[in-house]
Amino acid sequence: MEFKLWPLDITYGVVGGVAEVRIFAIGEGGERVTVTDRSFKPYFYVECADCVGKLPREVEKVEVVERKFFGQPRQFLKVSTRLPEHVKTLRETFASMPGVVGVYEADIRYYMRYLIDAGVLPCSWNLAEVREVGKLGSTLVYEVEKWLGVVGGFPPQLRVLAFDIEVYNERGTPDPARDPVVMAAVKTSNGGEEVFEAVGTDDKSVLRNFANFVREYDPDVIVGYNNNGFDWPYLTERAKAVGVSLKVDRLGGQPQSGVYGHWSVIGRANVDLYNIVEEFSEIKVKTLDRVAEYFGVMKRGERVLIPGHKIYEYWRERREVLRQYVLDDVKSTYGLGERLLPFLIELSSVSGLPLDQVAAASVGNRVEWMLLRYAHRFGEVAPNRVEREYEPYKGAIVLTPKPGLYSDVLVLDFTSMYPNIMIRYNLSPDTYVQGDGWLGEIHIAPEVGHKFRASPPGFFPTVLKTLIELRKAVREEMKRYPVTSPQYRILDERQKALKIMANAIYGYTGWVGARWYKREVAESVTAFGRAIMRDVVERARELDISVIYGDTDSLFVKSGGDVERLMRYVEEKYGIEVKIDKDYKKLLFTEAKKRYAGLLKDGRVDIVGFEVVRGDWCELAKEIQLKVLEIILHSRDVQEAKRNVITYVKREIEKLRSYNFEVDNLIIWKTLDKELGEYKSRPPHLHAALILKQRGYRVGRGVTIGYVIVKGGEKVSNRAMPYIFVNAREIDVDYYINHQIIPAAVRIGQVVGVRESDFKTGEKSLLDFI
């Protein structure tokens, strides 16, 4: 029978010496099913010239096949093996055989190989010819006979479960061997909400009740916040320590740790929302409460907040508050899931990576898995991952702004410039021409001189064209639905997923870790980009349009001139659509690139690059900088603005001097980019991190440290203290005045003539006394 299914998770097992692929999926009627296939043999490719050698017995079959390699037709041996694990061992065996030139695609995981070859897309509707073979627990099992392709449609109703745990520990980072899980909270998409609690310090019931709940609710998707980094490893360790089994997957097993810190719960998609939140650079401090507020899920002011190091106190003395806290956390997590899952589902479908992996996978890997699918479709054998040396190359042009206040400025944006360049000039690893051998039509990149065949269309340009066309079709389809409909929302997430994947391809070509790494391609893309930018600036000059600033693919121009003509010029000459991205009434530049701020025609204040938008300046300094900016943007004349700025900032400085502030507003947040031992110098946040470590906290790469500068004679670094250990009276207010408030205020204020000395008149320097 024909069956339409939406794959959620995939795994395999070996039964009777045969690999069996198992796809956990949802049918059209909402039924949960398992689809199996025992017919697919693992394989890899071998390229050889007169290969000799005895075939190992793990080899099932060898065929000579026609494939392409970087666009060139070639013959390969397709070596199929009996079991997935044989691929790894045979890879070595074949590589060392006399006559073997290369072994390819031997590092592709079996179940991914299956999805790619069968053309099965996770988180999409796939049509298959199946037959029913029985039941596994309560779900039907089908055996697939033939895959009939991907069909369109919207995702089914998913059962989602969010969870969160709280651990009792008196200092530092909790230790599963010692510290009990005193609370576990769950929230489900059918409205269920529960908190499981320990009895005293006995947490066996928490673990059991949690596992029972998961099994009974039987979720398709499990979401957590840092569950890969904390909850799952902690729960499984703790379960082992107290002798409880944590059987939560769909085959009666425990969660398993996979590669790169990802945890899998077979049959379900375990998604760590923190993974995806990490990609939102506009969120500076990524604690659950702040992230939930950012996404409009729950306001921080309307929920219970307990710092991690005080949880044990609340468990001992104010348990009902802790209960509310864990509930607020799980509600936030659930809400985040509602907000983020639709995008992840589409990203899974576009990249071809199963849902539970797509959030954890890096951008480069998502692109690579997508490319592997297209390569298979085009009959291309994928190049191997090889270790390469990093070679820098020139990037985009950034114009130098003239400092000052401008009025009526338009920002022109060249849409999808890099993808368009790649398509137009056919830039791809397989179209790259080395030397002068090629006699057909070629494109030559400016400055760098790399050559590319003009036809036929290369691998990357073809993929890009496909993605752009798909996106266009999705955007067309969106018009058929009301903006507020769920369908519209899903299609919008789909077009976003297609867009970000297309935009990531240029970066991928310049990434040394990429299979299809080709520096010459990346280098040519930026070279064409620079040439276009220079040409458009020149054209603007000819048209008497004044150019104020530009960065990569945007141009800031004075409105009033024939801007439309300039836009048409770019569209006609380069085939790149130009859109007016922003329309400023007033715009402010200092002498710095990548930093500007302005008042948009719609009344919004827009700030780019300045301290206000940076996470590593304290709230107070940012708040003051914003005010200074607003004073300037809203005043009619420069002198008045200058006076008002000075009066305002002086007042703020006085407040600080008289200890009229909140410590929270003075916290400086910085992320550790390395492990503590790898630092060559001792910056402030490292100092603060070392203090945290000394007091039992686990800190290292990726952790964001919040510190304040306290009094003392030594250098700044030695006075950086984790804010949780500091009282207001210990704060070094002079540091904040001279190194946070004044620099932030002067940076913007300088445009109307405000100088550092305007704020230091009250203070007599030693020189004055002499």
Next chain:
DNA sequence: GCGGCGCTACTACCT
């Protein structure tokens, strides 16, 4: 021994 200077380390930002 110390202040000033310039370079390096480091982070976060922009497109």
Next chain:
DNA sequence: ACAGGTAGTAGCGCCGCG
């Protein structure tokens, strides 16, 4: 582990200084 370009702070070593 998608890219390069950029601003800015603090650390740190070096230099000169009778």
